[in-house]
Amino acid sequence: xxxxxxxxxxxxxxxxxxxxxxxxxxxxxxxxxxxxxxxxxxxxxxxxxxxxxxxxxxxxxxxxxxxxxxxxxxxxxxxxxxxxxxxxxxxxxxxxxxxxxxxxxxxxxxxxxxxxxxxxxxxxxxxxxxxxxxxxxxxxxxxxxxxxxxxxxxxxxxxxxxxxxxxxxxxxxxxxxxxxxxxxxxxxxxxxxxxxxxxxxxxxxxxxxxxx
Amino acid sequence: xxxxxxxxxxxxxxxxxxxxxxxxxxxxxxxxxxxxxxxxxxxxxxxxxxxxxxxxxxxxxxxxxxxxxxxxxxxxxxxxxxxxxxxxxxxxxxxxxxxxxxxxxxxxxxxxxxxxxxxxxxxxxxxxxxxxxxxxxxxxxxxxxxxxxxxxxxxxxxxxxxxxxxxxxxxxxxxxxxxxxxxxxxxxxxxxxxxxxxxxxxxxxxxxxxxx
Numbered sequence: 571x572x573x574x575x576x577x578x579x580x581x582x583x584x585x586x587x588x589x590x591x592x593x594x595x596x597x598x599x600x601x602x603x604x605x606x607x608x609x610x611x612x613x614x615x616x617x618x619x620x621x622x623x624x625x626x627x628x629x630x631x632x633x634x635x636x637x638x639x640x641x642x643x644x645x646x647x648x649x650x651x652x653x654x655x656x657x658x659x660x661x662x663x664x665x666x667x668x669x670x671x672x673x674x675x676x677x678x679x680x681x682x683x684x685x686x687x688x689x690x691x692x693x694x695x696x697x698x699x700x701x702x703x704x705x706x707x708x709x710x711x712x713x714x715x716x717x718x719x720x721x722x723x724x725x726x727x728x729x730x731x732x733x734x735x736x737x738x739x740x741x742x743x744x745x746x747x748x749x750x751x752x753x754x755x756x757x758x759x760x761x762x763x764x765x766x767x768x769x770x771x772x773x774x775x776x777x778x779x780x781x782x
Numbered sequence: 783x784x785x786x787x788x789x790x791x792x793x794x795x796x797x798x799x800x801x802x803x804x805x806x807x808x809x810x811x812x813x814x815x816x817x818x819x820x821x822x823x824x825x826x827x828x829x830x831x832x833x834x835x836x837x838x839x840x841x842x843x844x845x846x847x848x849x850x851x852x853x854x855x856x857x858x859x860x861x862x863x864x865x866x867x868x869x870x871x872x873x874x875x876x877x878x879x880x881x882x883x884x885x886x887x888x889x890x891x892x893x894x895x896x897x898x899x900x901x902x903x904x905x906x907x908x909x910x911x912x913x914x915x916x917x918x919x920x921x922x923x924x925x926x927x928x929x930x931x932x933x934x935x936x937x938x939x940x941x942x943x944x945x946x947x948x949x950x951x952x953x954x955x956x957x958x959x960x961x962x963x964x965x966x967x968x969x970x971x972x973x974x975x976x977x978x979x980x981x982x983x984x985x986x987x988x989x990x991x992x993x994x
Contacts, residue, residue, distance in 0.1 A: 619842045630831045632954035636968055643975075742844035756848055759971050763855075 574768040575604040577748040579736055580682065581612040582662035582669075583625070584744035585641045588690040590758040591683055591745075592650055601765040607678045609669040610736040611662070611729055612744050619742055625659045644758070651691035660689055661697030667720040667729055668702055680709055786980040787816040789960040791948055792894065793824040794874035794881075795837070796956035797853045800902040802970040803895055803957075804862055813977040819890045821881040822948040823874070823941055824956050831954055837871045856970070863903035872901055873909030879932040879941055880914055892921055 578594050580587040598605045613623050627634035638654055645652035665685045672678030684705045688694035694701050699717060706713035719725060736746075740754045747755040747764030751771050755764035790806050792799040810817045825835050839846035850866055857864035877897045884890030896917045900906035906913050911929060918925035931937060948958075952966045959967040959976030963983050967976035 615844070619844055621842065630833065630954065632827070632831055632949075632952055636952055636954065636966060639966070640968070640972075737844075740844055740848055742842065742848065754848060754851070756852070757971075759969075760852075 572772075573602060573604050574750050574772040575606050576750075576764055576768050577606050577608045577746075579608045579610055579739075579741060579744060579746040579748065581610060581744040582665045582682075582685055582689065582696060583659035584612060585627070585637060585658075585690070586644075586758040587745040588652070588686045589641065589644045589648055589650060590761060591679075591686050593648060593758075594761060595679070597761055598765065601762070601769065603765045603768050607669075607673065607682060608732070608736075609666045609673070609678070609682070609729075610741070610744075611666055611733045614730075614733050615737055615742055618737055628658070645690075651687075653691065653693055655689055655693065660695065663697075663729070664699065664702055664720070665696050667725050668706070668716060670725060670728055670732065671716055671720055677709060677711065681705065684709065784984075785814060785816050786962050786984040787818050788962075788976055788980050789818050789820045789958075791820045791822055791951075791953060791956060791958040791960065793822060793956040794877045794894075794897055794901065794908060795871035796824060797839070797849060797870075797902070798856075798970040799957040800864070800898045801853065801856045801860055801862060802973060803891075803898050805860060805970075806973060807891070809973055810977065813974070813981065815977045815980050819881075819885065819894060820944070820948075821878045821885070821890070821894070821941075822953070822956075823878055823945045826942075826945050827949055827954055830949055840870070857902075863899075865903065865905055867901055867905065872907065875909075875941070876911065876914055876932070877908050879937050880918070880928060882937060882940055882944065883928055883932055889921060889923065893917065896921065 576598070578590070580591060594605055616623060616626070622629050625634075627637045642652055669678050669682055669685075672681045685696055685702070688701060688705060689696045696702065703713040703717060706716055739746075739748055739752070741756075743756055745756075745758055747761055749755075749764060749768040749771065750773070753764070753767050753771070755761070755767070788810070790802070792803060806817055828835060828838070834841050837846075839849045854864055881890050881894055881897075884893045897908055897914070900913060900917060901908045908914065915925040915929060918928055951958075951960055951964070953968075955968055957968075957970055959973055961967075961976060961980040961983065962985070965976070965979050965983070967973070967979070
């Protein structure tokens with residue numbers, strides 16, 4: 571049976587996407603599923619729900635206070651440094667546009683984790699071109715060429731298309747996990763349930779290598 | 783060390799409170815914690831957050847569609863019958879006022895589970911006095927006397943006071959778990975984390991019986 575691939579949908583401004591990004595690979599390996607990282611933009615989906623463009627954690631005060639405490643607890647359990655970004659949410663479009671290019675080239679997960687760490691552990695302003703350039707350079711990549719391609723009209727349109735795909739899947743928050751049969755699981759805390767679902771509903775692929 | 787007591791805050795209109803109510807006792811027994819059932823009214827807390835009085839699952843369409851699927855999956859995993867109530871949310875104040883009296887008399891958990899099953903498995907209109915009377919009678923209780931006391935001005939004020947207590951604890955949704963040191967955990971999916979927290983942060987009670 572081929573290893574099922576679960577899509578991990580994340581948004582750089584999303585607090586719960588941070589611990590999810592730092593545990594998804596280990597948890598997937600433990601379950602024996604493959605993960606495809608899928609960056610998207612959450613703002614347009616808030617708008618589609620008729621919500622303010624700002625984070626719900628800002629315009630719902632008690633929920634916001636709870637979220638900061640909850641994410642701090644989750645990160646402590648994972649031995650993951652955590653400091654709330656200021657301001658929150660951070661502008662995430664530039665990083666998302668760059669991550670799309672990384673999906674093609676295979677450095678998206680490494681880039682995404684570096685951006686999340688810069689944002690949620692180191693307090694870096696990830697909306698700034700210089701911060702993203704520094705992360706790309708640290709990964710041994712050509713920052714100038716990537717940033718030029720990332721901010722092209724074509725690539726901006728690509729992020730809109732991908733975000734429309736997320737909307738079509740029923741996504742309204744982040745992070746999410748979508749199984750090969752299209753089942754949606756919302757939240758860092760549903761990662762394991764999504765992987766279990768993917769394994770329980772995996773189709774047998776004729777000629778597929780066992781566990782392959 | 784005395785067994786720590788975790789407060790389980792629930793609201794009869796809350797979909798996720800249903801599976802939580804039906805698993806909380808077994809999970810608490812497994813962890814070795816005690817549970818105190820605490821009914822409250824969620825509507826006033828939505829209002830305090832500046833939200834519409836209606837369920838967020840009604841005015842956020844994609845989130846609502848997801849919730850129905852998610853709760854159906856959770857109930858299937860628990861072998862718990864589930865059918866979305868119509869209309870949703872059901873009027874929950876009468877049941878909440880009755881449950882408060884059950885907290886004093888010790889039949890609150892049995893009553894709450896019966897109400898949740900009537901609402902989310904059997905499609906009963908739990909806002910109707912006759913439905914609640916039937917549940918009380920089935921429990922061997924004096925339905926008329928209890929309903930009279932439940933709808934007294936004093937008991938209505940008590941529900942408002944308790945809901946204010948929930949607000950003061952930081953509660954904004956349901957269900958919730960609050961540990962003896964005041965730590966808030968929101969959601970059926972945080973039950974285990976709350977119990978782990980309560981055990982890890984339990985104070986040693988001088989003279990307390992081991993595990994007692």
